Amino acid sequence: MLTVGGLGARDLAGCEHRTALDSSSSEVAATLPHTASAVRRMEAAALHRAQVRQTLRGFHRDSWIDISETGLQSHADRVEMTMRAISSGTRWIWSPALPDDPSGAHGSPEALVATPEGHVPVIVVNHRVSHAAPDRSRVARVTSETVTSPLWAWMPGRDPARSARPHRRDQLRLAHLRRILISAGVRTPWTGASIGLDADSVIITDLAPIWQGYLATFNRRRDIAAGREPTRPSRVGECRGCRWWPVSCEPRLLVDHDVSLVVNGQQATALRSHGVTSVDQLARASSAPDEWAGAPFDDAVVVARAWLADVPIVRRVPRPTIHRADxxxxxxxxxxxxxxxxxxxxxxxxxxxxxxxxxxxxxxxxxxxxxxxxxxxxxxxxxxxxxxxxxxxxxxxxxxxxxxxxxxxxxxxxxxxxxxxxxxxxxxxxxxxxxxxxxxxxxxxxxxxxxxxxxxxxxxxxxxxxxxxxxxxxxxxxxxxxxxxxxxxxxxxxxxxxxxxxxxxxxxxxxxxxxxxxxxxxxxxxxxVPTIDELPLAGSAAQDDRRR
Structure with missing residues (x-):
């Protein structure tokens, strides 16, 4: 669990308010159950990591150590064992434990691989990190190529057959791990590695282009965790699987009639920048902010009116139609x-x-x-x-x-x-x-x-x-x-x-x-189903009942 001033890789991406809640209410967070969907994702990810571990161990048995199999209980002892394995030149270190960075950064990769340039952090993720590249003979100009390595040997090289699928969370995690390795005195290059759902190769990521962005993200998230940078709840896609949603964020947003309850995150940001913070204000709005994108603004106004009236669906047309057949x-x-x-x-x-x-x-x-x-x-x-x-x-x-x-x-x-x-x-x-x-x-x-x-x-x-x-x-x-x-x-x-x-x-x-x-x-x-014209206007008695 996150401690004030301390950041794991998970805290660098996604909802900033979740980071604030995890830090300021860590004891409460520890008691909150994971959602069923989150449990399923964690179980699937654990199974995938176990399968990748088995594959890598089969290839690298002669220069392999699994820190989780040493029987060491304390984090300090596992860190000491990891550092000894690094010093001894063990090629593959599975489940390494790394010391916390003095700035509060903490975390560990799934593996470390020793290369001539230094130790490279390897993460194993349960999503695609690459896909088959398009036919490059049809591409007029190729600006870059994906660098991969086979699983059976560390042999990074340009791979014209594959195209990387960058994930910001993965990039931030790899940069975060590089920071921790450097702080621990471990020589490490400007690269990180990912093994994705296919588990057919290792995707190499150049961390230099994202380093300054990572540092800026880390500094902001550290301020949030320490309470120096205020945050507020707002409904986003991540809320569906968040433990804080039913106990903290949703109740507050409902009381406030927060506009994010009826529009997406980007639209909510655009509306707030123009002073529209509540569903009630959106229901009375007459023009869209310049930054509006996505569904028509008039639809968003209707959605707000329907939400206030507790109407789950609204007709656009007098008689909806659908193609039928015998x-x-x-x-x-x-x-x-x-x-x-x-x-x-x-x-x-x-x-x-x-x-x-x-x-x-x-x-x-x-x-x-x-x-x-x-x-x-x-x-x-x-x-x-x-x-x-x-x-x-x-x-x-x-x-x-x-x-x-x-x-x-x-x-x-x-x-x-x-x-x-x-x-x-x-x-x-x-x-x-x-x-x-x-x-x-x-x-x-x-x-x-x-x-x-x-x-x-x-x-x-x-x-x-x-x-x-x-x-x-x-x-x-x-x-x-x-x-x-x-x-x-x-x-x-x-x-x-x-x-x-x-x-x-x-x-x-x-x-x-x-x-x-x-x-x-x-x-x-x-x-x-009522039509748009049959919805109560914003501020009607029916909507006042909902607010009460």
Missing amino acids: VEVDVDMESHGEDGAYLWGTLLTDNTDPSVPVRYRPFASWSPLPTDDEARSFAEFWAWLSARRAEAAEAGKTFAAYCYSQSAENRWLRSSARRFSGFDGVPTLAEVDEFIDSDQWQDVFEAVADGFICPHGRGLKTIAPLAGFTWRDPEAGGEASMEWYRRAVGIGGRADIGQRTRLLQYNEDDVRATKVLREWIDQRAADE
């Missing part, structure tokens, strides 16, 4: 990070023939991704979908398939066609693109955006309940499904068949939610 198929895809799409769920509805059952049919692969078995499940899904399209056409019926927020489905449709080109039954990229670009592929998310303003967001889990749908699993959600998948296929242990059933139920509920929502838009929403 034969309709709802589609939902489940993927695991960047590894692939393991499940394509479908729900068939024939509106011309009530005798045809509304049936859920999944196409899944339970071999741990990445796997060629993904090609098999994708090909089966595509064959089934194509057959339903053909049957509808032959019967003279119209056809449409629906998803919710097509960017994810489109990505994996196209990616699967590319990656598995030549596999039996896998469509060509041209065939996939023809389908995506046709009227037979519809996005319910876009229909919601066209017809409604949604004060609490347009996510399926937010909007479908307004149409009367309820998920059977109270923990249903994309982040939770990642953990369910790991258990379902036995990543880190034995496969849990029950988790496969849970994932199939979750996927089925998603496609049924999409069906319920699009039918509601078409049949009932015009009667159940």
Whole structure:
């Protein structure tokens, strides 16, 4: 836990107010439970680190020490052991312990690697740190190339096959560790190293260009931790997984009707710079600040009015519309990070023939991704979908398939066609693109955006309940499904068949939610959802009741 004046790498990025609360109320923070999503992320990160450790240890067993395996209990003893390993020239030091910097900086990398230039800190992170580089023959001028090293030897070099994906948190952490190493008298170059989710190479980061920015960030965060720089709560994306949100920030923001409750962080900053600090003020605003970006300002005003009136959704138009067809198929895809799409769920509805059952049919692969078995499940899904399209056409019926927020489905449709080109039954990229670009592929998310303003967001889990749908699993959600998948296929242990059933139920509920929502838009929403003009004006009696 952060102490006054002391900073770990986590305290350098993200919410400044969280840093202030962690420092000033460290005893309270120690008692706050982590959110379920945060626990899942920590468990996944720990599993990834363990897998990377096993891989590296296999490669470097002859010059390797794991400080966590020495049995030493005190931090001071682990620091002493680490410094001895550095002095003795041990090539790879896993789980090193470093002394705190006199300025208060503290922290340790996952590993230290001895190089001719000095010891380089290596961090292991549970996200992508690189991706396949574009075809450089098509690029007129390349300004830089990614530097990587293989896992089996320290051999940094230009890598035209990969392109780095810089993360500010990672860069700040590496710079922070370099500072601590220098303070400890360890010779270290201007470089840091990251091993990401792929764990197929080490990405080398030049720390010189970010050093001054790191120092400025460190000094500001140190002042915040010491109480010399005041902060205030403001709702940002990070709040969803923060332990302080329900016990400190949200209650205060609700009392203040803080404007960040209804707009994003950048928009809240722009509004505050023009004196608009509350939802009430935004609801009465007539013009946008010059710095406004994102959704139309008029929408933000409507959202503020709806929030004050406790109205969860507002109609933009007299009668919202959505494309309908005789034969309709709802589609939902489940993927695991960047590894692939393991499940394509479908729900068939024939509106011309009530005798045809509304049936859920999944196409899944339970071999741990990445796997060629993904090609098999994708090909089966595509064959089934194509057959339903053909049957509808032959019967003279119209056809449409629906998803919710097509960017994810489109990505994996196209990616699967590319990656598995030549596999039996896998469509060509041209065939996939023809389908995506046709009227037979519809996005319910876009229909919601066209017809409604949604004060609490347009996510399926937010909007479908307004149409009367309820998920059977109270923990249903994309982040939770990642953990369910790991258990379902036995990543880190034995496969849990029950988790496969849970994932199939979750996927089925998603496609049924999409069906319920699009039918509601078409049949009932015009009667159940108020228009913008029907909202109470700011300062009305209804809104006064909410403030009380």
